[in-house]
Amino acid sequence: MTTLLRTRELGKRYRRRWALRDCTLDIPAGRIVGLVGPNGAGKSTLLNIAAGQLAPSAGSIEVLGGHPASGPAQLAKVGFVAQDTPAYAALTVADHLRLGARLNPRWDAAAARNRIERVGLDPAQRTGTLSGGQRAQLALTLGVAKRPELLILDEPVAAVDPLARREFLQGLMEAAAEYELSVLLSSHLVTDVERVCDYLVVLVDSHVRVAGDVDELLSSHHRLTGPRRDPGTLPAGQHVVSVSHTERQTTLLLRAESPIHDPAWTVSRVGLEDLVLAYLSPPTAAGRPALEVLR
Template identity: 60%
Template sequence: MPFEDSSPALEAEGLTKRYGRRPALTDCRLNVPRGRIVGLVGPNGAGKSTLLQLACGLVPPTSGTLRVLGSAPAANAAHLARVGFVAQDTPVYGSLTVADHLRMGARLNPSWDAGLARRRIEQVGLNPGQKAGRLSGGQRAQLALAVAAAKRPELLILDEPAAALDPLARSSFLRNLMEFVTELGASAVLSSHLLADVERVCDHLVVLGGSRVQVAGDVRDLLAAHHRLVAPRGAFDRLPAGVEVVHSEPGDAHLSAVVRADGPLRDGPWTVAGVTLEELVLAYLTRAAGVPAAHAGTSGMGALR
């Protein structure tokens, strides 16, 4: 059954993390509702792993606040039990068997669901007596996911767990992730640089670029609010209020731009089309990277935080 607590899964205000003088995250603001599968995307070095480490309480923020399930990250043992974490290298203990991992999980987690763990191990074809060091990458990922989910957490945090898997193993892993989230009534945050994976399983999106949150929201709402406009160059000087040019590309006589609009676009000297998730993400990341746009002006809305 879904959890009744109405506090956000993740809530950040002014969240900043620096390593020396290098900013990993800067003034980040987030409000991720419960019950979502969140796709956290961005280029290498954008701060994705840092955000997830902050959410797990592995590192402290430099400034600002972050609340996970309504509390400070890793506030106490009870809060730790509410969060399951699968790190980037899907860590398992090579000298321990699959069954050893389940026994260790049972000893460390008071809410451990032994039946769920055994069932999932059987479903993905893992031999309980097999040492983890002899498992394939896909099998190790499945074992790490099963251990994290058998805690029966309210929030699963996954840091690019499928990045090194072949397409078949990745597809199986993502299918199991969706099944776990549904069965547990939980929320999940999936960091990935593979937009196809995000599009397949995620219903909420957070785009990190230049150490900042560039855009965030439910995928359906974001796609509805963004459009591709093709218009003569001068037309972009006459955009209605409430329309922001995210990124534009030059043409011979026209510009093509991804824009965000507060409401329906009125008739004008342009053609309007929808955008794909990939087009939306790339528009924000291109802007964040400082790639010169053919037209940098906006009307109505300022830069997104």
């Protein structure tokens, strides 16, 4: 068991529109994967397919070596926290734990009770009256107590305040360390992704724009500034992600397979946020940006 997620030309079509297309990924197990992209890019579609909630229209997908909707054994391995961490509003916190215990063969009741107590949730409270942060903590507790090998979370903290967000991520990372969980989470907050994720997938317009190990992405991308020049004249192995010109100067963000020695350029590091933003912005006139998967 070495792959968290393996997809080949995976696609999902709703009538005429492709919500996800040509998605090919190989992500090793044990990773904490951040999926970023604008709204409508296909993040939820990919996560729902991986969780077995949606059937793909094209291509293939393996999650932890199995097919997402293949049966109870597969469902027991994967936990899924849907967007906005929904709960049954009329049921209490304790009811949710009882439900979890009935529905999940590997349920860890002691861990669930401890977590609820530690985050300060009242078991008798109806979940309809919980704050967004409290509901997120309840959803995380249910996801972790299920004792999955992989926990999938769709924008778990998009709607909560910064303190609740930090507390949620602390709980998630603690669970990841304690149970050696793999995590696949979508977010539009690059700072959160930078903090917790070691693997990044950028989705734009239903396509994977870039994917790879965060450290490798950071070491292979550079910002170059120098006298104005046509990016078409760059050596092979340097892929322009974004480019901007002034009258005399050219600034490039590019991915290079080997160090840049051209003395005309001033080379500087690129942070994850700038890297993501460069991939999110529309492709430049400089030709096709790097679309292939980084390994």
